[in-house]
Amino acid sequence: MEYRKLGNTDLELSAITYGAFAIGGNMWGGNEQKDSIASVQASIENGITTLDTAPFYGFGLSEKMIGEAIKGYDRTKIQLLTKFGLVWDGSNNGKGEFFFDAEENGKAIPVYKYASKASVIKEVEESLKRLQTDYIDLLQIHWPDATTSISETMEALEILIQQGKIRAAGVSNYSVDQVEEARKTLNIASNQVGYSMLNRGIENDLVPFAQQNDLGIIVYSPMERGLLTGKYFAEGKLKENDHRNGYFQQFDLEKVKNFLNAITPIATEKGATLSQLVLRWTSLQPAISIVLAGSRNADQAAANAKAIDINISTDEMNFINSELAKI
Structure with missing residues (x-):
C-alpha cells in the first residue's frame, strides 16, 4: 500500500481508502452487517488503514459498524475520517437548508x-460515541x-x-x-469531491488550485457507484430500491460499455x-491524495487494496485516456 501525506497536515493516509457509504445500507438496497464489518477488517489487514464514513450513512449505522x-x-x-452537516433527526429545529427526503423502512425522512x-x-x-x-x-x-x-462553521472546527477532538479539518x-x-x-x-473517469470536472479548477495551495483532494465515486466495474453490463439488474437505477441514466451507457471493453x-x-485498473488510474491522476473505494465483503476489500x-505504463495511460475521450 502507498501512504500519502494529506495537504498541509502530518496525516499519512492510505492511497486507497475504505469508503463506508454502502455499508450504511440506506440507498444501497440494504446490507449484511457481518459482511460489512468483515470488509472493514479485511481492508485493514491488507494495508488500507484509512476509513471514511459519515453520520448520514445509515443514520449512524456506518459509524457504529466502523467502531x-x-x-x-x-x-x-x-x-x-468522518463528516458532519447532514441532519435528519430534527435537532436542527427547522433551521438549515432542506436537501432531500431520505427513506427508511418506507418512511420519508427529511434531511437538512x-x-x-x-x-x-x-x-x-x-x-x-458511535466510533x-x-x-x-x-x-x-x-x-x-x-x-x-x-466562517462560523470553520470556527467550530478550530475549537475542536x-x-x-479532531486532528485536522476538511470540507466536502x-x-x-x-x-x-x-x-x-x-x-x-x-x-x-466526486471524481472518476466519467466525471473529471475538477481538473479545470480544483486540481490546479490544490497543486498551488497544498490542499489535499480526496475523491469519492471513482467507480461511479459500480458502473465502471463492468458488472452492471454483465448482470444488468439492481434491487428496486437501489438508487443507482436512476443514477446510471445520466451516462451514455453504450459508450461506457464500449470503453470498458x-x-x-x-x-x-x-x-x-476492471475495478482495480480503474482505481489505480484514479490514484495516479495529478493532485489526487487518496481514493475512496467501497466494499461490502472481505473479498472485495482485499481486491481494492491490491x-x-x-503498474500502468505511459503508453497504457495514453491509450486509456484516448479511449476516454470517445465517451
Missing part, C-alpha cells in the same frame, strides 16, 4: 444541510450549508482542533471559491479486474 470493526486494532495505526457552530460540536460528540474513540483524524463538512456562514463538495473563503478562517487540509485487455494482461500494486 465495532476496529476493536482490537491499534487505534494509532488507523485513521478515521446544517452546520451551525453548536450543531457541529454536538454532531462530533455523537460521532465519537468508540476519543478523537477523529479528519473531520469534514459533508455538503455546503447556504444558511450558515462558512484546540480541544484535541466545496467549490474553489468556498475553499478560499474557508481558508480565511481555518487552513483546512482537504476537499472531498476497450480497456479490459489491459486489466486482463495484468491479472487484474489495486495499488498495478
Whole structure:
C-alpha cells in the first residue's frame, strides 16, 4: 500500500481508502452487517488503514459498524475520517437548508444541510460515541450549508482542533471559491469531491488550485457507484430500491460499455479486474491524495487494496485516456 501525506497536515493516509457509504445500507438496497464489518477488517489487514464514513450513512449505522470493526486494532495505526452537516433527526429545529427526503423502512425522512457552530460540536460528540474513540483524524463538512456562514462553521472546527477532538479539518463538495473563503478562517487540509473517469470536472479548477495551495483532494465515486466495474453490463439488474437505477441514466451507457471493453485487455494482461485498473488510474491522476473505494465483503476489500500494486505504463495511460475521450 502507498501512504500519502494529506495537504498541509502530518496525516499519512492510505492511497486507497475504505469508503463506508454502502455499508450504511440506506440507498444501497440494504446490507449484511457481518459482511460489512468483515470488509472493514479485511481492508485493514491488507494495508488500507484509512476509513471514511459519515453520520448520514445509515443514520449512524456506518459509524457504529466502523467502531465495532476496529476493536482490537491499534487505534494509532488507523485513521478515521468522518463528516458532519447532514441532519435528519430534527435537532436542527427547522433551521438549515432542506436537501432531500431520505427513506427508511418506507418512511420519508427529511434531511437538512446544517452546520451551525453548536450543531457541529454536538454532531462530533455523537460521532465519537458511535466510533468508540476519543478523537477523529479528519473531520469534514459533508455538503455546503447556504444558511450558515462558512466562517462560523470553520470556527467550530478550530475549537475542536484546540480541544484535541479532531486532528485536522476538511470540507466536502466545496467549490474553489468556498475553499478560499474557508481558508480565511481555518487552513483546512482537504476537499472531498466526486471524481472518476466519467466525471473529471475538477481538473479545470480544483486540481490546479490544490497543486498551488497544498490542499489535499480526496475523491469519492471513482467507480461511479459500480458502473465502471463492468458488472452492471454483465448482470444488468439492481434491487428496486437501489438508487443507482436512476443514477446510471445520466451516462451514455453504450459508450461506457464500449470503453470498458476497450480497456479490459489491459486489466486482463495484468491479472487484474476492471475495478482495480480503474482505481489505480484514479490514484495516479495529478493532485489526487487518496481514493475512496467501497466494499461490502472481505473479498472485495482485499481486491481494492491490491489495486495499488498495478503498474500502468505511459503508453497504457495514453491509450486509456484516448479511449476516454470517445465517451
